[in-house]
Amino acid sequence: MYSVKAILAVGLLLVAGIADAGRTQTGAIEISLRDQVRLQDRTFTLGDIAQLDGTDSRLVSRLKRVLLGRTPRAGASAQIGRDAVASRIDRLSPGISKRVTWKGAAQTRVQAQHHRYDRQAYLDAAQRHLDNWLGKRYKDFSAKPVGSYNDLQLPAGKVAIQAEVARRDRVSKRMCVWVDLLIDEAHYTTLPVWFDVTAKAEVYELQRDLSAGTSLKPHMLKKTKRDLAAVSGEPVAALTVIEGQRLIRDLPSGTVLTKAALQPVPDVIRGQKLQVKASVGKVTLIATARALEDGNRGDPIRVERLDGSDNYMARVLDTGLAVVEEDYR
Template sequence: MRKLLPAILLLAVHGSALASSPLQTVTAARIVDVAQAQLDACLGGDKATAQVAVVGRPEDVQVLAGKLALKARKPEGRWPRARVSVPVDITVNDAVVRSTTVWFALSVQHDVSTYISDAAIGAAASTLKFAPHAADVAALQGTLVSDPHQLDGMRLRHAVLTGSPVVLEDFERIPDVDRQQRVEVMASYGVIRLQAKGTAVGRGNAGDTVLVQVDGAEAPVRARITDRGVVQVVD
């Protein structure tokens, strides 16, 4: 016990020194201001028209005395979005001693492409018509289509409604051969080459192998897609 006494006394003195160390307070308002500045920088030209509200405010923070600095980090994830968190690091003498987060509600109005009429699943993008319409892009899900050429060779993967924003996730690429599509069937037997018509059982793109029901045949054959609407028998 006598051997432990000096160590106990040393810890007590050290703890007392820490307890008596001067502290400084970082107010919640200051933290929010730093986070707001970072958010404004991310908004860029949209800052003037964007609607921003603090929905998650941190508490005041006490840290040891020293050279104090606050630095906000860029929001991560999809941008813009309706709820944004901005992390703020608090440093004393260039060392991070605390981190906290400020939450914002965000609304950003932009003109986006929208469908001018309802459209069914499978409709080719080239047949669709779009019109600009103001929308809160922070509340939208998906990747907005800004150029119709982004949709070249694509079709709707699901039905869409009039006025809905046009997003890439609405579309899928049209395969070179689709299910139940009529195709040209090529077959080679030595120097003999045959050509027939058939119906694809599966779908795929050039290089893929699909089953094809050749007109007049009893069972489907395996064929490799060589071009759009053209297959080569591989059996």
């Protein structure tokens, strides 16, 4: 038989255990928001902006780790208030905000810890990259930064720089180098740095005015040294390029010849005299005619008799040769 004292002792222990369990389950949580914080990490948690107290240590620990948002960029700030915190923690455990006793500030101002980053560091990186790019292509070049640039306010962390020429197909008078700033190996921002560029090399220029359609010959050109950054288009670098080429448009003397100004000379040129064949049965007739339009092998073109009394269609067979086919009669 158990004594009355023993039974009462067990009862008191049970009641105490239930009470403790009730307090653990329904215990109050005290959240005291700070007026402002300066943070290093890219994101911030409730524990970063507030002091938390409560009887349930595991719950308090979980609440401290609740992610609230991203830390603003250096030089900027963000505000987060009690309502936003309550909404966020209720997602973790519905209704938990009703157990919170709020203290401290009504809202917290969040800022990033930052330091001044000298603009010369990223300007020098852009300069080195562009000089390297130009040096691989030209012997005589220069590149000078243009525009105004400011020091930066960067968050704490290891800074690294990656640079890339914006347009890599050819040189131009104004060139941009994109500079990527990385903080602890993560991309932070991208900055454009502009340069005034010269890049001199030997090119070919016209010795006299030439009209559109002129078939180019070496004696029409002369070699000279020019700033390619000021030339629109890709200059002709060798005389072999002009073989079988003609001008698309009129060009004045002294113009740097570019590939964009050239087109292949067609097999038949407008105004050219050509031989035209026509067959009737086993009889083949050949006459001389004048081309009224340009054409290449296989193209139908209109030709006319030399006296201009008649014109008709013929198909180009070769240079200076065409044929009148049944379909064209």
